[in-house]
Amino acid sequence: MTPRTLYEKIWDTHVVARQGDGTCLIYIDRHLVHEVTSPQAFEGLRAAGRRVRRPDLTLAVPDHNVPTTRRTDAAGNRLPITDPASAAQLAALDANARDFGVRYIPDGAAAQGIVHVVGPEQGFTLPGTTVVCGDSHTAAHGALGALAFGIGTSEVEHVLATQTLRLTPAKTMEVRVDGALGFGVSAKDLILAIIGTIGAAGGNGHVIEYRGEAIRALSMEGRLTVANMSIEAGARSGLIAPDETTFAYLKGRPMAPTGADWDKMVAWWQTLATDEGACFDKSVMIDASTIAPTVTWGTSPEDTAPIDGVIPDPDSFDDPAKRVAAAQSLAYMGLSAGTRMADVAIEHVFIGSCTNSRIEDLRAAAAVVGTRHIHAGIKQALVVPGSGLVKRQAEAEGLDRIFIDAGFEWREPGCSMCLSMNPDRVPPGERCASTSNRNFQGRQGPGARTHLVSPAMAAAAAVSGRLTDVRELMA
Amino acid sequence: MSGVTRITGRACPLGLANVDTDMIIAADHLKTTVRTGLGQYAFEGLRAAGSVLDDPAYAGAPILIAGANFGCGSSREHAVWAMMDRGFSAVIAPGYSDIFAGNAFKNGLVAVELPQAAIDQLMVGAPDSEIMVDLDSMTVKRGNLSFDFTLDPFRRQCLIEGLDEIAITLRDDPAIAAYEAKAPALGWSMGSAFAV
Ligand code: SF4
Numbered sequence: 001m002t003p004r005t006l007y008e009k010i011w012d013t014h015v016v017a018r019q020g021d022g023t024c025l026i027y028i029d030r031h032l033v034h035e036v037t038s039p040q041a042f043e044g045l046r047a048a049g050r051r052v053r054r055p056d057l058t059l060a061v062p063d064h065n066v067p068t069t070r071r072t073d074a075a076g077n078r079l080p081i082t083d084p085a086s087a088a089q090l091a092a093l094d095a096n097a098r099d100f101g102v103r104y105i106p107d108g109a110a111a112q113g114i115v116h117v118v119g120p121e122q123g124f125t126l127p128g129t130t131v132v133c134g135d136s137h138t139a140a141h142g143a144l145g146a147l148a149f150g151i152g153t154s155e156v157e158h159v160l161a162t163q164t165l166r167l168t169p170a171k172t173m174e175v176r177v178d179g180a181l182g183f184g185v186s187a188k189d190l191i192l193a194i195i196g197t198i199g200a201a202g203g204n205g206h207v208i209e210y211r212g213e214a215i216r217a218l219s220m221e222g223r224l225t226v227a228n229m230s231i232e233a234g235a236r237s238g239l240i241a242p243d244e245t246t247f248a249y250l251k252g253r254p255m256a257p258t259g260a261d262w263d264k265m266v267a268w269w270q271t272l273a274t275d276e277g278a279c280f281d282k283s284v285m286i287d288a289s290t291i292a293p294t295v296t297w298g299t300s301p302e303d304t305a306p307i308d309g310v311i312p313d314p315d316s317f318d319d320p321a322k323r324v325a326a327a328q329s330l331a332y333m334g335l336s337a338g339t340r341m342a343d344v345a346i347e348h349v350f351i352g353s354c355t356n357s358r359i360e361d362l363r364a365a366a367a368v369v370g371t372r373h374i375h376a377g378i379k380q381a382l383v384v385p386g387s388g389l390v391k392r393q394a395e396a397e398g399l400d401r402i403f404i405d406a407g408f409e410w411r412e413p414g415c416s417m418c419l420s421m422n423p424d425r426v427p428p429g430e431r432c433a434s435t436s437n438r439n440f441q442g443r444q445g446p447g448a449r450t451h452l453v454s455p456a457m458a459a460a461a462a463v464s465g466r467l468t469d470v471r472e473l474m475a
Numbered sequence: 476m477s478g479v480t481r482i483t484g485r486a487c488p489l490g491l492a493n494v495d496t497d498m499i500i501a502a503d504h505l506k507t508t509v510r511t512g513l514g515q516y517a518f519e520g521l522r523a524a525g526s527v528l529d530d531p532a533y534a535g536a537p538i539l540i541a542g543a544n545f546g547c548g549s550s551r552e553h554a555v556w557a558m559m560d561r562g563f564s565a566v567i568a569p570g571y572s573d574i575f576a577g578n579a580f581k582n583g584l585v586a587v588e589l590p591q592a593a594i595d596q597l598m599v600g601a602p603d604s605e606i607m608v609d610l611d612s613m614t615v616k617r618g619n620l621s622f623d624f625t626l627d628p629f630r631r632q633c634l635i636e637g638l639d640e641i642a643i644t645l646r647d648d649p650a651i652a653a654y655e656a657k658a659p660a661l662g663w664s665m666g667s668a669f670a671v
Contacts, residue, residue, distance in 0.1 A: 013659060013660075014658075016647065016650050016651055016654040017647050017650045019629065021627065021628045021629045023627070023629055025644065025647055025650070025651075027651070027654050027655075027658060029658070029660045029661065036505050036506070036551075037550065037551065037552065039507075039508035039509075040508065040509065040510050040552075043508070043509070048641070050641070053651075056665065057661075057665075064505075065506065083506070085506035085507070086506055088506070088508060089506050089507075089508060092508045124665075126660065128659065128660055129660045130660075134550055134552075135549075135550055136548065136549050136550040136574060138550075150549075150550035150574055151550060151574065151577070152550050152551070152552035152555075152574060152577060152578035152581065153552040153578075154552060154578065154581035154582065154640075155577065155578075155581065157641065158640060158641050158644065161641050161644075161645070162641060162644045162645060162648075162651065163651065163655075164644060164647075164651055166629070166640065166644065168627070200493065200544070200547065201493075201543065201544045201547065201570070204544070204570065204572070204573070205573065234544065234547065234572065236573050255665045257663045257665075261662075261663035264662070264663070265663065268659055300493060321492045321542065321543065325492060325493060419502045420502060420503075421502050421503070421505060421506065438497075438548065440495050440497045440498070440548060441497065441498065441520060442497055442498075442501055442520055443497055443502075446501070446503075446520070
């Protein structure tokens with residue numbers, strides 16, 4: 001049999017029908033639904049008199065709009081959501097989830113959180129499955145060896161109605177990271193460096209498989225961070241082959257198989273890894289030991305620099321379009337070429353988002369904070385756990401005290417300042433060190449200036465009031 | 476969805492590369508439960524900074540010319556709804572993010588891919604000269620300029636006939652049911668308890 005990649009194996013396993021034109025009808029095993037991209041899809045079903053084909057394979061959870069301030073009063077009553085538009089979307093999800101009978105974790109449940117944190121945490125996401133969600137960071141689930149990708153609202157409706165999608169096969173790209181990450185360098189630095197290398201459109205049309213020693217050495221949390229940002233490299237999705245780390249992470253999760261089913265599934269999952277000799281359409285090799293803690297200076301995730309580097313001169317780019325874009329980025333960011341990254345002063349810090357809001361992220365940030373206090377120049381520093389369960393775990397470990405004592409705000413789970421659909425936002429012209437995944441113009445609020453960093457680097461920026469090489473604080 | 480074969484009219488020469496979905500429609504405007512009324516917010520940030528999008532010469536132009544990697548970023552279909560609500564029926568660019576291209580197609584927004592060299596030629600020219608995007612001959616024409624493009628045949632047929640893709644897929648229902656009976660990832664029953 002011809003050697004196949006992980007992607008090809010999952011694809012082949014999910015073909016329901018091959019159409020004459022090269023597209024395939026692909027079965028979808030897991031569908032995550034949130035409040036922003038689903039109301040129109042459910043409306044479409046109602047209008048056409050259609051049902052959700054597999055409510056048991058569909059999991060709805062609100063995250064984008066939910067406030068991250070306290071949601072109950074002193075007596076334990078739910079507080080109303082003040083923004084009427086947010087409240088309407090949340091109410092629509094609630095009604096749709098109940099009317100169509102899909103699995104549902106409502107706002108206020110302990111397990112509620114960001115869809116991409118909740119899916120793996122509940123064992124809803126499994127290796128070898130196809131996972132979709134009306135959200136571009138669905139690629140995160142690829143960390144468990146699931147073929148996972150973001151879809152638009154019409155596709156959400158299509159999956160709800162048919163449990164399938166009509167797709168053309170993607171091209172395959174291997175990103176092989178050999179060697180070991182250095183002291184103070186995390187999965188976030190790794191993925192930022194990868195995007196800096198291949199570019200924001202470098203993965204267009206491809207599914208990336210992350211391979212090599214440095215990837216194998218990552219924890220599940222670290223792998224989720226890497227796969228999460230595949231979309232920032234333009235890829236359809238990212239994949240990491242399931243292995244013992246994956247199985248250990250999943251075992252015992254509420255929706256994961258148990259007993260004989262578990263053994264059967266593990267046996268199948270073990271066959272999924274890319275075969276020796278399988279071909280990728282494109283290969284990129286990266287040496288992990290060359291990567292420093294990495295930050296972004298511009299308004300595209302490809303605008304990366306090592307923390308000990310300087311802001312590049314737009315004229316230094318070969319591509320004329322990139323020269324224009326870089327100049328526009330720097331104007332928006334209020335920065336000039338040649339400035340040392342470590343000299344950039346920060347006013348806001350955001351630790352959260354589906355990229356970096358898991359327990360390990362919070363531990364890494366808290367370890368850097370220690371007994372320090374946030375810098376006087378910091379106006380707001382938020383820590384937003386990715387789910388209620390992450391929050392509870394962090395509190396059991398006393399991480400909340402470390403953050404609160406240092407001057408951080410300890411919030412309720414949600415997307416928060418990652419895209420500022422709820423009240424959390426960075427004011428115009430102000431600068432934020434953020435553990436989220438997008439530094440687009442206005443992403444964290446109109447005029448907001450975002451520097452993407454790892455959790456440890458965000459903590460370092462919080463305590464020193466500027467972008468800081470976390471290795472100096474850890475020494 | 477009604478079918479479309481030919482789009483003729485002025486083309487707004489935006490030309491910018493990496494126009495992301497946040498630029499097309501900011502997150503602030505995603506809190507809607509309907510598909511309509513988003514046109515007023517389309518490209519808000521770009522327009523606030525002064526843009527050809529507000530040049531009266533292109534008022535009501537049905538075609539947008541853009542640079543590489545158009546629609547990158549989020550999966551929000553609101554970007555397509557906002558563009559269509561603003562009056563665009565077609566975009567011409569050297570390339571699109573995969574999700575945007577899919578969303579555009581599902582809503583009947585014709586996303587045509589032409590090489591950068593062709594875009595460069597279309598970017599210059601009198602504002603009052605009309606462009607024609609023709610799905611029949613698969614060409615973009617302006618005056619004596621003519622560029623061929625390609626489009627997935629299924630998508631082309633759906634666009635021209637205005638077909639409902641869900642109805643087409645539901646014709647395959649027996650195949651879907653047969654698949655479900657043997658699917659490896661569905662071979663056990665998922666626990667229903669949430670960790671609380
Ligand atoms: S945390 Fe940010 S990127 Fe992740 S799902 Fe929420 S809004 Fe999207």
